Amino acid sequence: MSRVRQRGYDFENEYPDNAAGGFHQPSRPVDRDKAESELALNIKKATNTDETAPKQKHVRKCIVYTWDYHSSQSIWSGLRVQPIMSDEVQTYKALIVVHKIIQEGHPITLKEVQQHVGWLDTCSRTVGNFGLGYAPLIQAYVQFIMSKLRFHRHHPEFNGLFEYAEYITLKGVDDPNEGYETVADLMNLQDGIDSFQRLVFMHLRGISNNECRISSLVPLVKESYGIYRFITSMLRAMHRRVDNADEVLQPLVQRYNGQHHQLRKFYYECSNLKYLTSLINVPK
Amino acid sequence: MSNLASKSMRVVKNYAKAKVREATSNDPWGPSGTQMNELAQLTYNQNDFVEIMEMLDKRLNDKGKNWRHVFKSLTLLDYLLHAGSENVVYYFKDNAYIIKTLKEFQHVDDDGRDQGANVRQKAKDISNLLADDMRLRDQRKNRA
Numbered sequence: 544m545s546r547v548r549q550r551g552y553d554f555e556n557e558y559p560d561n562a563a564g565g566f567h568q569p570s571r572p573v574d575r576d577k578a579e580s581e582l583a584l585n586i587k588k589a590t591n592t593d594e595t596a597p598k599q600k601h602v603r604k605c606i607v608y609t610w611d612y613h614s615s616q617s618i619w620s621g622l623r624v625q626p627i628m629s630d631e632v633q634t635y636k637a638l639i640v641v642h643k644i645i646q647e648g649h650p651i652t653l654k655e656v657q658q659h660v661g662w663l664d665t666c667s668r669t670v671g672n673f674g675l676g677y678a679p680l681i682q683a684y685v686q687f688i689m690s691k692l693r694f695h696r697h698h699p700e701f702n703g704l705f706e707y708a709e710y711i712t713l714k715g716v717d718d719p720n721e722g723y724e725t726v727a728d729l730m731n732l733q734d735g736i737d738s739f740q741r742l743v744f745m746h747l748r749g750i751s752n753n754e755c756r757i758s759s760l761v762p763l764v765k766e767s768y769g770i771y772r773f774i775t776s777m778l779r780a781m782h783r784r785v786d787n788a789d790e791v792l793q794p795l796v797q798r799y800n801g802q803h804h805q806l807r808k809f810y811y812e813c814s815n816l817k818y819l820t821s822l823i824n825v826p827k
Numbered sequence: 828m829s830n831l832a833s834k835s836m837r838v839v840k841n842y843a844k845a846k847v848r849e850a851t852s853n854d855p856w857g858p859s860g861t862q863m864n865e866l867a868q869l870t871y872n873q874n875d876f877v878e879i880m881e882m883l884d885k886r887l888n889d890k891g892k893n894w895r896h897v898f899k900s901l902t903l904l905d906y907l908l909h910a911g912s913e914n915v916v917y918y919f920k921d922n923a924y925i926i927k928t929l930k931e932f933q934h935v936d937d938d939g940r941d942q943g944a945n946v947r948q949k950a951k952d953i954s955n956l957l958a959d960d961m962r963l964r965d966q967r968k969n970r971a
């Protein structure tokens with residue numbers, strides 16, 4: 544199999560982060576130095592002080608970077624040099640960016656972010672009340688991301704968006720006990736999304752500029768739907784496999800029904816937000 | 828003499844690249860079936876393949892204002908995945924994230940029209956196709 548070759552490049556010395564884990568050379572025609580400087584610029588633009596959504600093209604560049612180089616460390620150094628804690632909008636946008644990158648970035652991203660929980664913690668502590676009302680949202684967002692990270696630490700077989708196809712190839716769901724626990728953990732995370740999204744909706748105001756807040760719902764819609772589909776398939780599979788399933792699975796099924804109801808409400812509310820519906824297919 | 832040789836080589840060398848550029852330009856029409864078919868044949872040649880991938884990569888990552896470059900590149904890519912060399916399939920399976928991350932592509936033009944919708948839809952379709960080996964194989968076979 545042939546590939547488009549990288550222009551001859553010696554990055555082993557220049558980028559020690561990658562050299563350690565066996566660096567990855569993308570088959571795309573890209574140049575590492577250029578990628579690094581563009582990355583820094585994209586992080587800066589994605590987390591600027593404008594009270595808007597972080598522009599997707601800038602977020603995309605960050606995500607693509609992690610797949611190109613199988614590394615996210617430069618993203619963290621890029622975030623750290625920005626004055627992110629000094630402005631509530633910047634902090635909030637940075638959290639959206641981080642959330643999207645751990646969802647859609649190369650799997651290494653989800654591992655490497657675990658080294659940066661301190662930074663996330665600082666985000667939620669540093670935020671003062673600057674007047675636009677982001678402080679409670681920032682704290683809740685950090686809390687949610689932390690719980691997501693804990694989940695992934697315990698269940699490394701899931702990817703950041705809970706894509707089912709990716710999971711099956713990694714691991715079968717054969718042990719009912721393990722399955723039960725996994726479903727319960729997924730449900731806890733789903734509850735976390737639900738309470739955070741409700742807080743976001745509470746903070747939408749008729750008068751002020753809402754785009755930035757609304758844009759944080761995009762990764763939540765995607766993630767909750769991924770989790771939902773996962774729980775659905777797992778419960779079905781377990782139902783087939785477990786003896787007297789109705790009884791054993793009853794608590795889970797009950798909880799499932801409650802979450803199903805909440806999700807429908809969430810998606811219904813999202814479907815009234817033009818920004819969202821123009822951008823992603825909100826499930827019904 | 829060797830200079831001349833390498834010069835004529837260069838003309839040949841940039842042919843496929845120029846063809847991609849032409850097929851995915853900012854003109855409101857195209858790419859035409861003839862253009863796409865020629866490019867599909869060119870992917871069977873190793874040098875042309877490399878050039879085509881390079882130009883496609885550039886176009887697919889173009890800025891919002893050049894959304895037509897992106898959209899037309901996806902159209903071309905869809906064609907190449909069906910009728911081009913197997914290497915196109917390998918290359919874009921390897922780099923599927925380039926297409927996947929276009930699912931949220933946005934561009935609102937000066938008249939306030941959302942020009943991103945077509946790109947988003949096509950990115951979704953191609954991502955699904957790339958993830959479905961069976962379907963891709965069948966569709967390629969039916970073409971051949």
Ligand SMILES: CCCCC/C=C/C/C=C/C/C=C\C/C=C\CCCC(=O)O[C@H](COC(=O)CCCCCCCCCCCCCCCCC)COP(=O)(O)O[C@@H]1[C@H](O)[C@H](O)[C@@H](OP(=O)(O)O)[C@H](OP(=O)(O)O)[C@H]1O
Pocket residue numbers: 848851852853854893
């Ligand atoms: C008495 C005398 C009078 C004389 C008058 C004379 C007058 C003289 C006047 C002259 C005017 C002259 C020229 C104007 C020249 C060009 C116009 C620009 C054309 C233009 O639109 O270009 C802009 C770039 O422009 C700038 O970035 C920025 C461009 C800035 C241009 C600034 C021009 C400033 C001019 C200042 C002039 C100053 C003048 C001063 C005069 C002084 C006099 C005393 C758009 O280019 P773009 O790069 O954004 O996008 C292109 C574009 O979309 C193409 O369609 C696309 O190609 P295809 O899709 O393949 O067709 C390209 O894609 P690829 O490259 O990937 O293939 C894109 O890359």
